[in-house]
Amino acid sequence: MAADRDLEVLFTREQIASRIVELASEIRAAYGDEEILLVCVLKGSLYFTADLSRHLGGNVQIDFVQISSYHGRKSSSGVAQIRKDLDINIEDRNVLIVEDIVDTGVTLEHLVKLLETRKPKSLRIVALLSKPEARQCDVDIHYVGFCIANEFVVGYGLDFAERYRNLPYIAILREG
Numbered sequence: 001m002a003a004d005r006d007l008e009v010l011f012t013r014e015q016i017a018s019r020i021v022e023l024a025s026e027i028r029a030a031y032g033d034e035e036i037l038l039v040c041v042l043k044g045s046l047y048f049t050a051d052l053s054r055h056l057g058g059n060v061q062i063d064f065v066q067i068s069s070y071h072g073r074k075s076s077s078g079v080a081q082i083r084k085d086l087d088i089n090i091e092d093r094n095v096l097i098v099e100d101i102v103d104t105g106v107t108l109e110h111l112v113k114l115l116e117t118r119k120p121k122s123l124r125i126v127a128l129l130s131k132p133e134a135r136q137c138d139v140d141i142h143y144v145g146f147c148i149a150n151e152f153v154v155g156y157g158l159d160f161a162e163r164y165r166n167l168p169y170i171a172i173l174r175e176g
């Protein structure tokens, strides 16, 4: 397929699925029987949230947030802003932020600061992918699927100009 010419598979659908089963098991063990409120960070975390939630078992709720990030442009104090806020009141709930990827950490830092003001019972983060080399903010990610090099990746929710999100695998997008 011509559109796949510049894609180098990094994680197959089987590798992703297998890692998510492990993550779900680790997370459920940490929370015991307690309810977990998954906060899916749109749009990229859509598939990860769907798959993770189905393996967590027990009492799981899901809500959505969308953030505009301005990383890559000039840095300023207003680097990120909420485009779609949560519907659910998170006070006294176990909140688990679900990210597809943590790159600079700008998005996550902003979201964590915001959600902390709402007094959740606990606030943790799970990220399928983490790019430690790209980090600009000191964010504490509690559960990480895979650490990757500083490459541009697409698929399994991750896009380039809104393309490739629906790939069932994760691939490095090379410049053609």
Ligand code: PRP
Binding pocket: 041, 042, 043, 044, 045, 067, 068, 069, 071, 099, 100, 101, 102, 103, 104, 105, 106, 107, 108, 158, 159
């Ligand atoms: C991506 C990704 C994270 C964020 C990570 O979202 O889903 O939310 O960037 O980057 P950072 O650590 O440098 O802040 P994006 O803003 O591309 O939106 P999308 O999920 O709708 O594609």
